[in-house]
Amino acid sequence: MIECKNINKAFNGKQILTDISATFEQGKTNLIIGASGTGKSVLLKTLVGLVKPDSGSILYDNRDFTAADKDEKQEIRREIGMLFQGGALFDSKTVAENVLFPLDMLSDMSKSEKADRVQFCLQRVGLDHAAHLMPSEISGGMAKRVGIARAIVMNSKYLFCDEPNSGLDPQTSIRIDNLIQEITHEFNITTVVVTHDMNSMLEIGENIIFMFKGQKIWEGTKEVILGTTVEELQNFIFASKLIRDMKN
């Protein structure tokens, strides 16, 4: 479980996150939704330590990440897997080498154990046939799946996904969403997904946080979100005619 308490962050005097408190539960896909520019990605980067909050605390299973020293931070970070918006695969490495990379750098496994683990993770995301390909030779959806395989290869306890569906067709998006949810349940990890995709929200939103202008203004599940009375959330969700028709 990840908890963030009273997180504030400003860039050049402009407040980006205001007093954000939230709990991301273990074994569930926790979604952070909101329009572009509301601070979702900044919150995600703050959670993983890429951005330092001005105030507030982040707790990983009751371990204070913000107050931790370098070694403790390192330890927590090694339990984190992250899927970046563009995949963030290393261009000079093949698909298999990308997945192998965290193991090579951070684990004491033997060569054969590492190879087995890479094979398992690639199989899990359905890409064992693409192990030898370079990132430039695979599609966007495949790059996302390699990113997921790399994120879980260390048996991560926490999985963060930044806009996993961006740039993907609806069918591939749903495949990626389902994969994230399956992995979350299968390995009982705490997953946090930043998205503004309505399909994702309704498919995998087991715990949803809605952000507006840097503040968390709603929290709930996919079952209750369509019945919301919060005006900003209504404007966000029902911007699409499809969703309006669905509600009616």
Next chain:
Amino acid sequence: MKSFGKYIILMSTLFVRREKFSVYWKLTIDECILIGTNSIFIVAIVSSFIGAVTCIQTAANLVSPLVPIYVVASVVREMSILELAPTFTCVVLAGKVGSSIAGQLGTMRITEQIDALEVMGINSASYLILPKILASLITIPMLVTFAGLLSILGGYIAGIMGNIISTQDFIYGIQIDFNEFNVTFALIKAFVFAFLISSISAFQGYFTKGGALEVGQSSTSAVVKSCIAVLVADLALAQLLLN
């Protein structure tokens, strides 16, 4: 001043939270190939031609019958070892290697590859920059030595083919009044320039923000700043070590 402070902090982070030695070994060897081996051709071309031109121009200007012809070879030797090989080669390398380092790191930054390393708990600065600096410190002095030799060889070929100087005079000229410290001085310069080129270019690339346009700007800025740093260091080292 703010940038300089940031540069110093970046350099100091290269030596904290380092990874296993074997990781750096492999990366440094790879970088040696990229920085060193892949630069041999351009260094060979540039240094032989500047040696040849130095020989021809020196001969053209030493028209007095009071000046013996072997002086042309001595001038080629001194110019090559003291200035042309270390400084000229490093200015060329600032363009080739500097832009490559800045471009590579800049692209890694904007495509979130550096963020991916940080999230894994890897010191991205140390992992990405330290091998480049080590490889530069190893290969650039080698390239400078190679450039010095080829520059003198270029001068010799131009002198012989242009009927400027005989082989005997040339060999006599490059041996007479030879000061061994000049070679040491050239190597000191090569080490300093290697550090400046690799670290400044890495700094420019590592802190790239934005997109493709900014990566291009970082590469340009890396080349310009590295060249200026090389020239300033050249002056400072000459003042410090030759006076």
